[in-house]
Amino acid sequence: MSESETKSGTSPVSGIGRMTGFSDGVFAIVITLLVIELRVPEHRPGELLSALLEQASVYLAFLLSFGYVGVIWLNHHSVLRLIRATTIGLNWINLWLLLGIVIIPFPTMVLADAFAHAGTDGDRRVAVLLYALAAASMSAPWLAFFGYLRRHPSLLAEGVDEDYVSAQRIRPVVGMALYLITGALGWFVSPVLGLLGIGVMIIFHSLTSGGLRFGRWRRRRPA
Template identity: 25%
Template sequence: MILFTDAVFAIAITLLIIEIKVPEVHGAMTEEAAIEGLLHLIPKFVGFIIGFFVIAIYWVAHHRIFRFAHHYNGKLVWLNILFLFSIVLMPFTSAFYTEYTTNINTPFILYCGSVAMTGLLQCLLQSYLRNPKNGLINPASVGHPDLDLVRPLIAPSAFLIGILLVFIAPWWVSRNVPVLIWPLMALYNRRYHRLQREYAAKHQAVAA
């Protein structure tokens, strides 16, 4: 299951760059024409960079939580497939958004909704995986900070804020919401370190 998931992630992240075509220059090729063609691709490259790292974050997260899994069942497999469905959708929503960066809001809303859906599906997948009733992980690992359900909600929160800002703020404000992920993660790290201390103290007490 992990190998299949890695293959899907690899294909999805590769498709992002395939959507960027070499600029066509009409007439004689000159330095000015080549530079102008590249400048027109800047929005697409910005979208590619954002999409690349968003997918990369989810790939890292998938490995982080699945290292705890010792068993799997049919429901976990299908939850994982649903999660991957949202991943393979990202190259399309990303390309649609970067094609119409500032003109209209629908592509941006679709892209934000796509990323938010991925985060929520990861949360659902992680919730099922960490539930001790399902017998998929060591019960002692249930409280591990890497299985905290707050973390997968950070990216969806940022992109849902972006959808909200579409209706109440200038376009350039809403389009920059992906950068919120980094300060939100910085805030979350405080919670993560606290959970780490609590988890370590709990296991030290049990060992004693």
């Protein structure tokens, strides 16, 4: 599809190659930033093992966020399979989504620092709440993405039914609500419980990364 091709009453449309390439590059950079924070701890001779164990929270935060970024990438890949073209509006929504991705290393390090031996219970509550809020905010651009596709069905790939796309809007709504509940649990009840809730949410998004399927994709109804 050429860059100059337009649809009546819509923005100019183009292929999704540039969106895919740019997005994958951002995901790769974020994953790299997470790894950079893994450093050899300072230690005296003979105390390497204890120094490594003291950084257990850093390793846990890394694995948590690596899994989270990986799951988001899987979800993003699945969404791009639904479309055959993009527009300026959809590109802006995609940039909004990527903004949430590049922020992840910050709450990750806050979480790791708070759960270190020097962290207090109050610090851990704040860290879990911050991470949960960052994750909840990630649901908003997904909701906008599916809403945009619902309003512009001409962008959908062949064989993707509009009702299927509409059904996917349930996932970001559920995700936003559950992440907020998780943050509340971490703040008011227990930061460890909140951390476990975040892990459960990542598993939920991984299991539904291919979308909510009510049967197989259906061909569009005949006009």
